[in-house]
Amino acid sequence: MSLAEPAAPPSVRAEPDVRPLIRAHPVAWPIGALLVGYPLWWALGFGGLSVIVVAVPMAVVLWRRRPLRVPPGFGWWMLFLAVYLLSALMLAESPPGYAVEIGPGRMLGYTMRLMLYVSVLIVVLYLGNLTEKELPQLTLVRWMGALFLTTVAGGVLGVIAPRFEFTSPVELLLPEWIGGNSFVRNLIHPTAAQTQWVLGYASPRPEAPFEWANAWGGNLSVLLVWFVVGWWVYGGARRKLFAAAVLAIAAVPVVYSLNRGLWVGIGVSVVYLLVRLGGKARMALCAVAAGAALLFVTTPLHAMVTERLDSPHSNDIRAFTVSSTLAAALHSPVVGYGNTRNAQGNHRSITTGKSDWCPTCGHPPLGSDGQLWHLLIAQGFTGAALYVLFFVGAVRRHWRDRSPIGLAGVLVMILVLLYMFVYDGLVTPLSLYLISFALLWRNSQTPESA
Incomplete structure (x- = not known):
């Protein structure tokens, strides 16, 4: 890959504006509504659940197009x-020493995750069965970039107005026994930031328009990849100038997020590109990275990162929940327990729990520190292995695709495998992972990937 601007697909060069494409190709509206219209979904209270809603019209399209192509x-x-x-x-079972209780919350969580796993599969099949004329690759990439802009705006909101929140219409309509569930409430209650005790004091961490601060960080790094492809690699001078300004603004919430996983993910992305890019492109990336590093160390952002790295408050909690998860998973290694279980106590005491003066306290859920650990307790070693094989296979099959979309898609698959140790894949991250997978699959069917 060189510094020369890659040639965009003919259909995109002929009509680069997204709005005429939506009008000319209405069959693509569900994915456009999901990505470009995500701020509205978030405000309504659907947020990450919006993929379930748009999967319905996608399924209708697929039903009418049988037989269907399926991806490797x-x-x-x-x-x-x-x-x-x-x-x-195994939903009614628990590891030895854990209380056996099956209530509406456990069933609700299991059903919701099942709907999400099925919905993202429908999204992949839908995208892979649309033609280039119906939905050009570059249009889909730029719609992902549009969600990146929304994510940056949400991050800025979380920095300047961390207490911003409101009751969504969905929240008003749901009965208390559903809306009061902590997992559901995070999905349907829009907030700008998640306040945590990180630096020795209450620290707001941006999370809008997603469900958790960690989801914001992981999603931003994935969307950043597609934003660079759509606005910089395939962009003209004005788009590149706009992209540079957006990336400079994004640096502020990236640092204020105090998200070490996000910082590592960006570092891994830079190293990956340095290895895979060649010639002038590698030199240009080195120059950009050096300029960004110089700007970083000469601004107050440097002090905040240093303070965060010196305050690894969550390490003990993660070590406790991961070890407890592994111990519990060994009692049902084949299919797990269907859902998470609460740990006995925490890393300090076995008596921890909710109280009148601390309603947010409680036993940490097993498997809450990363998708891999969640799968081990919920679907056992078998489910975790199948999840890993799916994404490792994508990296292996598409590694030789050196087109911009191919390089970007493989990078996202690598980030998926990295983040599964520290981030939950549900709810919104998995949608972005599978859309990225679909972009890779679609790209393998075009001459550009050769």
């Missing part, structure tokens, strides 16, 4: 869903 690796995801269904048999 499709079988791994189908086996993963099969294990998920089998894990329901």
